[in-house]
Amino acid sequence: MPDVRAYERPQSLEEALFRLMQEPRTVPLAGGTALMAYGVPHEDAILLDISALPFDAIEQWEDRLVLGALATLEALARDEKVRTFADGVLAEAAHAEATSLLRQQGRLAGALLTDVGRSEIAPVLLALDARVSVQQMNGLKTWPLAAFFEQMETALGRGLLVQVDIPRPLAETRVRRERVARAPRDRAILSVAGAVRLDGGRIAAVRLAVSGVGALPVRLHAVEDALSDEPATPAHVQALATQAIAAVPLADDRWASAAYRREVLPVLIRRVVCGA
Ligand SMILES: Cc1cc2nc3c(=O)[nH]c(=O)nc-3n(C[C@H](O)[C@H](O)[C@H](O)COP(=O)(O)OP(=O)(O)OC[C@H]3O[C@@H](n4cnc5c(N)ncnc54)[C@H](O)[C@@H]3O)c2cc1C
Structure with missing residues (x-):
């Protein structure tokens, strides 16, 4: 792990921002758990402990x-x-x-x-x-x-x-998340979240997002467009989701193959949208 040169604990936001601007080697430290696990990003870092700042409400x-x-x-x-x-x-x-x-x-x-x-x-x-x-x-x-x-x-x-x-979501909006992992307490291979509003059995509004597909979590705009105004029946939703993710790039890594993700993602989307 690269060396840490100093540790500072500013007591005000102004002081913290000033140090960040003034000294390019400063690295904010909040809880410090990720910095501890993955290391500080460069040699000679000055850890700027921001945990005393009033941003925890x-x-x-x-x-x-x-x-x-x-x-x-x-x-x-x-x-x-x-x-x-x-x-x-x-x-x-x-x-x-x-x-x-x-x-x-x-x-x-x-x-x-x-x-x-x-x-x-x-x-x-x-x-x-x-x-x-x-x-x-x-x-x-x-x-x-x-x-x-x-x-x-x-x-x-x-x-x-x-x-x-x-x-705040509208009262009639249902929010759900579904995930798949190797074991329940493992980090998820795929984690899908959605906010869905139904109207007379049809999908009136839907926002979907997923993590586990690459370096960033993403909104599933193509799936949202495909599902818009469609009947919220599980088989139909899964079929539309399968088609819509065909063009979405999916990670292929040590956790799971892209083919596995392509198979499972529409199932998670179906559960999030239909609750079944
Ligand atoms: C053994 C171990 C296992 C872990 N497993 C998981 C896991 O399963 N899932 C998971 O998500 N995480 C995991 N982590 C990582 C970590 O615990 C979490 O991501 C945690 O939420 C990081 O928060 P933190 O406050 O400790 O971040 P820190 O370590 O303090 O900071 C993380 C990064 O964010 C920057 N930073 C922090 N706050 C700010 C801010 N307000 N403004 C600008 N930059 C900022 C820091 O400079 C640093 O680059 C693990 C860590 C360890 C030690």
Whole structure:
């Protein structure tokens, strides 16, 4: 592991941002679990412990849930406001993200910035149309999560991820997630999340996202388009999903072949959309 040159613990956001701008070797440290597991990114790093900064609140607003990016995964899994939001799926995904010990220490920001291609919480946030806010010296910028993932390094710059906002789904929207893993507590091979609104047995609105298909979790726009206004019958949904993912690139790695993923993904989509 590369050497760490120094450790600092700023007490204010201004101080933290100033150090990040002033000293290119600074590396933010939130819970530190991913940095510990994967190592600091370069020699001579200055660890900037941001855990004292006030970005761990979980707030329920009328139209949204607002998560401080430094909330621990355990807080997200246990908090009543999260457990009662979006059919409890977000809390469930936070619980599935890591083991108990890591959840106590690991933060939401860390989960979205490390190995996010296999994250359990990221597809839920994508399906719920979440937005993330990055604080830099020259101001706060908010990104749709999908756009943030596509240009993470530029979007983050020398700033800090401080907040995740999730619009409250409409009352008649059902939110579900389905996953497949080698064993129940293993990291998922594929994890699908969806927000679905039915109207008279037809799919009136659907947002779907998946992790486990590559370096980033992605929205399944082609599947959403194919399912729009179609009957929500399981066999029909699975058949349409099978066709629609034909052009979606799927990872082929030590966890599973692309062929396996192509076989299983439509089944998970069917369960998310139809609940069966
Ligand atoms: C043994 C072990 C097993 C693990 N297994 C899993 C697993 O199964 N699933 C999983 O998802 N993760 C796993 N992890 C990784 C890790 O525990 C989680 O991803 C956790 O959520 C990371 O959060 P953290 O606060 O500890 O991140 P940190 O280690 O503090 O930071 C991670 C990265 O994000 C950057 N960063 C953190 N916060 C901010 C911020 N606010 N703004 C800008 N940059 C920031 C850091 O500079 C660093 O590059 C594992 C880790 C260990 C040690």
